[in-house]
Amino acid sequence: MAYVRNAWYVAAWNCDLEVCKPLALCILGESLVIYRTPSGKLVALEDRCVHRFAPLSLGRCEGERLRCMYHGMLYDPDGRVVEIPGENRIPARARVRSYPIVERHDWIWVWMGDAVRADASSIPPAVGLSDPDWVLGHGQMDYAAEARLICDNLCDFSHLSYVHAQSFGASETWAKSRPHVTALDRGVRFERWIVGEPRMRARGEGTADVWSAYEFWIPGILLMSSAAYPPGTAAACQQQAPPATLAGEGMTFTSQAVTPLTDQTARYFFSWGPRRGHGDEALRDVLMEIANRAFTEDRIMIEAQQRVINNTAPRKVLPTSADMGVTLYNRLVESLAAGERAGPDERAATAEVPA
């Protein structure tokens, strides 16, 4: 797996982390336990007791601390063992790794890289479930496939015409036209007009010009808004972004996150819903039904793709012009990952100036 380690990974929806209930999870192949203390602090530790490797996620929260429930080692939030039952002396090496962890936009984020470089201000601007401007539903899904394949999928919407012809009601235009793709420092931006797209059944009859714009951020965060405009709007805007003053209809926002669990599994988190005023809770629920159906379509295809890759001799992909965003994103990942593998000196020379 070539993944960027110096990045914030979505570990869970915040509502799934109850106070004093340790949660086991795996990110980039590393087993972690996360828990929320009675004071509200979040803790993320290596999920392996120093003593005999029992998982701390089977442990018991004691105030801010976590006790391994095999032989009773007690851990501080920084990973240090502070009590060994029946012992006076605690060896210096009795500590596990702790990970930077923050809660933002209703997601729990964990930093998998060098702790001194963790900076919560670099978390992408997802829209939280509690944001008053949006009426959002949320869900998650586990994949028996490498996260990279899901990122590839999200960086090339030409698949909408085939994978999601029924669920999203996507026309062939998604496959036949190309978005405007822009490389960002930590991601890729995709923008396009889809002209004459049939409205989703939930949104009434007829066609619309749909403006679709999203950013796909390291390490796999998609933030997208869409809105429909009367036929002719795309042409009137000369295929550029509609001015903010132009009111679209059926505006929605979706935040999505792809988290690599192991090299063959991933977890996919998503929210979606209308802008307040553009739809209500009933519409949100309809959209979430569609999303669950559509993301299951993706999952079936991508898991099948993973099985083909596993069962056949390695071969180079044959990219098309629709893969421009995929290629840009993967180059960015490889450049950042290569920079991390190099030492700090080389890092300055390579990772900071991706090719």
Add this chain to the structure above:
Amino acid sequence: MAYVRNAWYVAAWNCDLEVCKPLALCILGESLVIYRTPSGKLVALEDRCVHRFAPLSLGRCEGERLRCMYHGMLYDPDGRVVEIPGENRIPARARVRSYPIVERHDWIWVWMGDAVRADASSIPPAVGLSDPDWVLGHGQMDYAAEARLICDNLCDFSHLSYVHAQSFGASETWAKSRPHVTALDRGVRFERWIVGEPRMRARGEGTADVWSAYEFWIPGILLMSSAAYPPGTAAACQQQAPPATLAGEGMTFTSQAVTPLTDQTARYFFSWGPRRGHGDEALRDVLMEIANRAFTEDRIMIEAQQRVINNTAPRKVLPTSADMGVTLYNRLVESLAAGERAGPDERAATAEVPA
């Protein structure tokens, strides 16, 4: 796996391949998609899109063609990509392997070797379900075992006395006597009289002299007829084949095919039933019940054998005189496979003249 590649493998019963419904299967570890076009043509392609390796078996038939339903590449029956949505140019390397495929004797056969050597006239003379001379039932069964072990089983009927004492009502004579075994160019012939064999319950009381003759063809095709004769017939024939003019009773025919899926799995196809006039549909159904029971007995034994082989250190088999057919057949396979691994020149010198 040492298997012969230049051979026709049974891929499916023809009734299981509906028009425009792509069918995924694996032969010799290679993933294939096969489909039947509206015009009746059969197509067999490598089941891996050139673009990003999605399986074409999740695709959609469009006339004679097959479209990958991930990003829409459209394939001709010869494996060439003829459309990439949104692209004008199609790279020359945008093609997957296509396999010779024919329908014969109600089986779909796929040629896994060098396409220029595929010759449908070399397909063994199995008896199709629609043959008016026979009243045949059919079935199939998947094995968690290497095909080779099933072929071994079918080349040594001494197991009938133990594995099938109940189902086929086979006596110990099957184990204690030996068939007459003849090497063929592409298989092995087995013939014998079983004298004083109890009749199967379905065929009445008493004993009979049973003439059993079958050929076992590369790459795993068994074609066998059996008939019962009054006690004393074997002696009267001096243990030779009964003359065609001598009417047996309860004559049956079975066609069977063993197809290696992966190196640890196989699919077993079979038909069985009485000669028309020697039995009706009711007898056929009784025979198929017996066959399903007996072949399950084989499967249990062979899958257990496979597990033992997998879990223990490699060791040489200890062949007995009952293994003569097994040995001949396996030598033939090894000789042909070795010839295929060698270049075309050596092939002429080795494969054509098996030792």
Add this chain to the structure above:
Amino acid sequence: MAYVRNAWYVAAWNCDLEVCKPLALCILGESLVIYRTPSGKLVALEDRCVHRFAPLSLGRCEGERLRCMYHGMLYDPDGRVVEIPGENRIPARARVRSYPIVERHDWIWVWMGDAVRADASSIPPAVGLSDPDWVLGHGQMDYAAEARLICDNLCDFSHLSYVHAQSFGASETWAKSRPHVTALDRGVRFERWIVGEPRMRARGEGTADVWSAYEFWIPGILLMSSAAYPPGTAAACQQQAPPATLAGEGMTFTSQAVTPLTDQTARYFFSWGPRRGHGDEALRDVLMEIANRAFTEDRIMIEAQQRVINNTAPRKVLPTSADMGVTLYNRLVESLAAGERAGPDERAATAEVPA
């Protein structure tokens, strides 16, 4: 796996081995078939026919012998093939390994090492179910974990305070105090007073001084007695073993055996119950319910520990003073196993004098 081979392993409860019903099992990664003949003799053979490796455990008992039900090879209890159907000559190499096997203390024991060194008198003095002095229940449990981890667990009862706080009602004293540990020739002895331990609910209210003494024998046999005494007894005995003349109450005995099946699986056999006069069948059943619950707690923890070990980079354990018995036992195993790997000469020099 570093395990001692020259040892008696528990293969089964004797009540689970019916006459003429071959039983398949795996010890130290070796597949065995064991059976009981009509004359009462026990037989243990390698579970792999010499012919084509079918498992003999699918075979048929014929008197004292076992017939492979694939092609009919017949085996004597010493492992020699004595009949090949249809053959006159039997090759000398037609034999499988046979293992020393005895029945004692209601367990079936198999010797996995050098047969000439097998000596039933070295079987540990477990208490059989039929012993008139005790009222014993019994059970067994399969682990998806290496046997070594279970042995570690049984050599360090500090886990009782955490894993079994509810089931056994164990106080923190088990973790905070240390037993007296003594190295034996073929095991380790553990003795201690637990002062002021709450009585198990089944045994009434209040506290008691509990004397707990057990030996843990190669290759994983735990033999333990416990008894409760009035508060103050431990002090009166100066923390030494209570004299035999001092009647305890609620005296129980448990025999336990850990058998490595493969390098990732194990089987755990156990009995438990009160001394006759200290409790009846009803108490025995209550204790067995508690035992099943507690041993499930162990299994959950140890299987989780195994998964952590499998999924993470190897690392050294961080032993505490509570691990003294674990360390002694594992050193003994390693010393004996190293002696077995060395030749007979070196064996005298190393295994007989463990460091």
